[in-house]
Amino acid sequence: xxxxxxxxxxxxxxxxxxxxxxxxxxAAAILYLPANLLPIMxxxxxxxxxxxxxxxxxxxxxxxxxxxxxxxxxxxxxxxxILKIGVIALLLWSxxxxxxWRRSERTRLYRIVEFVGHWSMLDVFVVALLVGLxxxxxxxxxxxxxxxxxxxxxxxLTMLASMSFDPRLIWDVPAKNLPPAPKS
Amino acid sequence: xxxxxxxxxxxELVICEHCDSVYQxxxxxxxxxxxxxxxGAELYRNRRVDLDTMLALTVTSMIVxxxxxxxxxxxxxxxxxxRSVTLWGAVLSSYDAGVGLVAVVSAACIFLxxxxxxxxxxxxxxxxxxxxxxxxxxxxxxxxxxxQPWSMVEVFLLGILVSAVKLAADAxxxxxxxxxxxxxxxxxxxxxxxxxxxxxxxLAAEEQx
Numbered sequence: 001x002x003x004x005x006x007x008x009x010x011x012x013x014x015x016x017x018x019x020x021x022x023x024x025x026x027a028a029a030i031l032y033l034p035a036n037l038l039p040i041m042x043x044x045x046x047x048x049x050x051x052x053x054x055x056x057x058x059x060x061x062x063x064x065x066x067x068x069x070x071x072x073x074x075x076x077x078x079x080x081x082i083l084k085i086g087v088i089a090l091l092l093w094s095x096x097x098x099x100x101w102r103r104s105e106r107t108r109l110y111r112i113v114e115f116v117g118h119w120s121m122l123d124v125f126v127v128a129l130l131v132g133l134x135x136x137x138x139x140x141x142x143x144x145x146x147x148x149x150x151x152x153x154x155x156x157l158t159m160l161a162s163m164s165f166d167p168r169l170i171w172d173v174p175a176k177n178l179p180p181a182p183k184s
Numbered sequence: 185x186x187x188x189x190x191x192x193x194x195x196e197l198v199i200c201e202h203c204d205s206v207y208q209x210x211x212x213x214x215x216x217x218x219x220x221x222x223x224g225a226e227l228y229r230n231r232r233v234d235l236d237t238m239l240a241l242t243v244t245s246m247i248v249x250x251x252x253x254x255x256x257x258x259x260x261x262x263x264x265x266x267r268s269v270t271l272w273g274a275v276l277s278s279y280d281a282g283v284g285l286v287a288v289v290s291a292a293c294i295f296l297x298x299x300x301x302x303x304x305x306x307x308x309x310x311x312x313x314x315x316x317x318x319x320x321x322x323x324x325x326x327x328x329x330x331x332q333p334w335s336m337v338e339v340f341l342l343g344i345l346v347s348a349v350k351l352a353a354d355a356x357x358x359x360x361x362x363x364x365x366x367x368x369x370x371x372x373x374x375x376x377x378x379x380x381x382x383x384x385x386x387l388a389a390e391e392q393x
Contacts, residue, residue, distance in 0.1 A: 005385060006322045045354075061350065069349045072342070107202050107223040118336050121293060125274075125336075125343030128290045129258070130350065131281055132274030139263040140354070144283040152289045159333065171203040171223075 014166035018092060024161035025088050028154050032081065035154045039145035041127055046139060053147060054078065054123055076122040077151075084120075084158045087113045088165060095169045103170050110167045117162055120155045124148060195386075198227050233383040235313045238376060242305045245372040249299060252365025257344050261356040268360055271295060271340070293336040298373060301331050305376065308384065317388045325381060332377060338370045 001010045039051035052060065054077050061070035087109050094106060127148045134142040198207045198218075202225035212218055212230035220227055256268030269277075271294055279287035304324050311318040318324065344366065348357045 005389065006325065008322075008326065057350075064353045066349045069346055073346055076342075103203070104223045107225065111202070111225065114333075118293075118333060119339055119342075121289065121336055121339050122343050122346065124286055125290060125294070125340050126346050126350070127283075128274040128278045128286050129269060129343060129347040131283075132277040133258060133260055133267060133269035133347070134351070135267065135277075136262045136265055139265075144278060144281050144286060146283075149283050149285045152285045156289065163333065167202045167223075168204050 013168060013172075014164060017164055017166040017169060018096065020164040021088065021092055021161050024157050024164060025085060025092070028081075028157035028161060029085055031150045031154045031157065032085065035147055035150035038147035038150060040123065040147040040151060041130065042143040042145055043134075044141050044143075051145060054151065057123070073122065073126075076119045080116050080120045081154060081158060084113050084117055084162065088158070088161050091165060091167075091170070095172075098173045100173055100175060106170050107167050110162070110165065110170075114162050117159050118155070120158070121152070124152045124155065200225055200227060228382060229380050231378070231380055231383070233379055233387065235309060235387075238379060239306070239309045239313060241372055241376050242302055242309060245298075245302050245369060245376060246306065248365055248369045248372060249302060252362050252369050253295065255362040255365060256360035257362035257366065258348055259358045259360055260351060261358075262354070270362055271366075290340075293334055294340045297331050297335040298337050298369070301328060301335055301373070301377070304328055304331075312384065312387055312391070315391060317391050321388055325384065328381060335373065335377075337366060337373055341366050341370050 002008065003010055036054055039053055041057065042051045043049070058070050058074045058078070061067075061073060091106060091110060094101075127144050130142045131144050134140050196209055198209050199205070200207070200220040200223060203220060203223040205220055205222045207218075207220075207227060209228070210218075212228075214230055214232070217229040218227040219225065253271055256270050256273075259266060259268045271290075275287045275291045275295075278284075278290065304327055308318055308321065308324050308328075341363075344363055348359075351357050
């Protein structure tokens, strides 16, 4: 069946929502390890050579006294990805176990995750900028690390996961005192 | 989703996209937003699309986009040398340094998606303003909706700030014209993407009937 106005095929729910969301989410969770353990950036200067992971980059900002920026990066790069993976897993689990509790709050959680998700790309763009900017022969040079690739993949995968989740599934389990709704 | 019940161009019923509740559409005061009573999702808003304003903002975005991409976003002075970076410098350096995904994601989310958003919007708005519905209108509108989450100019703007702070301890950092370009582009894109696209569907339906 197709929409009379815009011609899109009409689905009762996003097709294969649960299976697709789990697939993206599990892939994101696996890549989350290299994204955090491997360096995202390698800096060499006359004085030192250092490699930074996402967390050590936040710590360096904090030590330099830029605590406000450190908090922003920490939220975007650490809190948001963990929150996203955790919340989407919780939503999937609650839908699959037929949970009836706090539907509107769970729907709201979904919206929060959708809204903040793309801010995690912050560190990826910072790596790209620094790699493009810092080439001062022997004085200072910045090279990207493999962690940046894994991290970019994590952000893309969590975005795909939240896009393939259908929040209407939260509302599909009928309330106890109502007659069951027709199965989709 | 909106349900067409008669031959009227304006749908009478609105279905919440997050929980499937069905509502009768009722007029809103200007600037108001209708939210779902059950789950709180936004249903529709009364932001009358003024095609002239919207087109003007979109064309301005296109010009600002060109400026933002053509000029360096940051300058850095170290040891008597001065270097700057543009968005494309950052993308190409990342690619050459072997992190292809970083380069592709940056190019797609900061350049390609915003550019397509602006171009497709101009493609839709110019004929609508002249009282015609453009060919491939439906596909264009779907594309606009799909591209929205991947457009990340505002995140890049914050990225420039973070990069500058990271470097400020060891080098002299100064903003480039591109930085102001991306700041203005963030503002303009926020304005033009805050319009309710359903209004354009309604306009197109009026033209076709």
